[in-house]
Amino acid sequence: MSLIQKLAGFARSPVAATPAVAQMIRLSAFDWAACALAGQDEPVARHLRDIARAEGGRPDASLIGGGKAPARAAALVNGATSHALDYDDTHFAHIGHPSVAIFPAVLAVAERNGASLDDILDAALIGAETSIRVGLWLGRGHYQIGFHQTATAGAFGAAAAIARLNGLDHTTTEHAFGLATTKAAGLKSQFGTMGKPLNAGLAAECGVMAVDWALAGLCSTPNALDGVNGFGPTHHGADDLSAFGGMGTTWLFEDVSHKFHACCHGLHAMLEALRDVENMPERLVIATHPRWMTVCNIDAPKTGLETKFSYKMTAAMALSGINTSAISSFTDDLGARADLQDIMTRISVTPDDSLSETQARIDADGKIITHDLSAPIPLSERETRLKSKAAALTPKAEPLWTALQSGDITTIRAALFG
């Protein structure tokens, strides 16, 4: 059986999501929506929205930030918009951001088709799980040479989700995957440019287009992922078929990671550890994996952007009660604040190669706290924290949460696009 045949089977199979993974996809939908709303005024979002509005066409699907467009265009715009702040969820095995490729595609086609919230979450879960498995199958070499799994593996996840949402038969699903192989693209060379969020939009767009093509009658080949001249061999894929072990019964999506701080991921373990420090310490020693020392250890940041890569400044912010979840906290004037400067003089940062990349250890006047980002967070705590993060991102957080609880898709759409 070719890999496309296997994925087509998964995309069409009845699945029994565990309560935990069902709750995780719902939380990711909420977190994705908050990130998208917060990103709507970023230049990349505005520019792509302007193009879609100018191009026009059948108003099947809503754009974050207002207006309607064909589903294809909405998937592109909303995908890029939701990744513009780089604050959306991450899956470390996938080596990418699953939600920004999946939800924009699913929501656009669901609006066109009149699908329910249950249908949306079901399709999104299958899509996200597919993208994670494909990302794992492509492997680290694919990422290291320069492909952006969010875009590449994400495109196949989006195709799976949209095929399921449309109830495609097996053969048509195979054609959709086959056609997606010849369109899926996205490079890491775009990191640091608007091309990065664009990549997320391209993945979502690919899923919508590949299924539309297959539905219209375009055909492809079921060997196009793992066969000769297929996507895997051409794109430096590791072809690790163990990536698909247990697919349909175990859910890798359950390990998805949500960002709780609007700064470099290398700072998050430290910021989590600081949550357990109650009083302002005289001395704070931060120990971190050596890799991060050259990534996010700017000693005296001068701008808000530099602050996002500074152990000392973000620690000083956290100890001062500044909300590191809020994008708006990272202002250019932090470096001039005497109170923060004073705290920073009491902080030191040291590399420790006994720590993993997801760990940090702090010593606050002798109180030692170690935090590991890969440790599971209870669902109730995750929910609380995601609601708090969303509230810091957008005034629509509360109505969005309420709408999501109601299950009524019209109310949800009003909260998200209204």
Added chain:
Amino acid sequence: MSLIQKLAGFARSPVAATPAVAQMIRLSAFDWAACALAGQDEPVARHLRDIARAEGGRPDASLIGGGKAPARAAALVNGATSHALDYDDTHFAHIGHPSVAIFPAVLAVAERNGASLDDILDAALIGAETSIRVGLWLGRGHYQIGFHQTATAGAFGAAAAIARLNGLDHTTTEHAFGLATTKAAGLKSQFGTMGKPLNAGLAAECGVMAVDWALAGLCSTPNALDGVNGFGPTHHGADDLSAFGGMGTTWLFEDVSHKFHACCHGLHAMLEALRDVENMPERLVIATHPRWMTVCNIDAPKTGLETKFSYKMTAAMALSGINTSAISSFTDDLGARADLQDIMTRISVTPDDSLSETQARIDADGKIITHDLSAPIPLSERETRLKSKAAALTPKAEPLWTALQSGDITTIRAALFG
């Protein structure tokens, strides 16, 4: 200087096309249009046209086969339509089909912008030359592993052409190329499926979208082709910078090859040699490069499609005066014709490794004729043969030629889209 910086310079430079290359781009425009018109009823063309018509949007550009769509969509539809029959031009150094990626993009944007025929041909030449040079830079390894240069190198050619047509400044042109690197895609695994002509459409679409994005304000990086994580290193590119030697003064496009027979390229050298056989021979011996023996040597073809891969049957057709330029000649009933069967009994095919892949040698009752497809054809003869080919493809060949000679873009558009 990065490769994108170099290509942006070429896309914006004043060029002095020689009369010969200026005539070649004009002939390729005509040949491309005839192939596109002949392909308009193929399933891939109909399906993609249906999608574009249903999606709607600003009617900026005409579709082959009728209707209007945004330039992006027209480039996609017309690109796939013109490659549907695989009868369009080829460039062996590029390892691809230049015109099907370039003309659909240029014509769509020219219609949107109100550009003249001179502007169109100027932009198309720069685009085609860019795609050939980039194809050569990517090299044979890129093709062998499974990438389709028509789609990948073609996307950069289309971006160059559209950047020039829009008069982009240098920096915006760089951004357009940078954005094209993260979208350009297309795999050889699609060969034999509708994904192959789709690839040509995707290349044309990429050029239009990348320039629209850059014009709207999206930015990328000038290192995205040859830098770390760039398109070349990620896509098995050979990085052969000699591919750009003489760019701007010598024109590789001048070596473009036009198909004169509606069948496998492996048969063309033999069919050309047979043009010099005046009377029906008693015995015909065909010698060909050994590679072709497993590609197009079906001994007793039963369908029109099989005939396209048969030395004996196509030789019998040519000797009987059947027009091998016409798609409509390759019918399923040829195999049942006694006259052709009789001729085929007098024909034998033999491999000869002293011949190159572009050569064939025939022995017709002792008269020896060798033909090499890579030998130049005088422009006047090429023109005559392309007009004859076009006449066999579409009833619009004559008005299209006349319109092209008039230079009036409205008349040309009426002939092509009317």
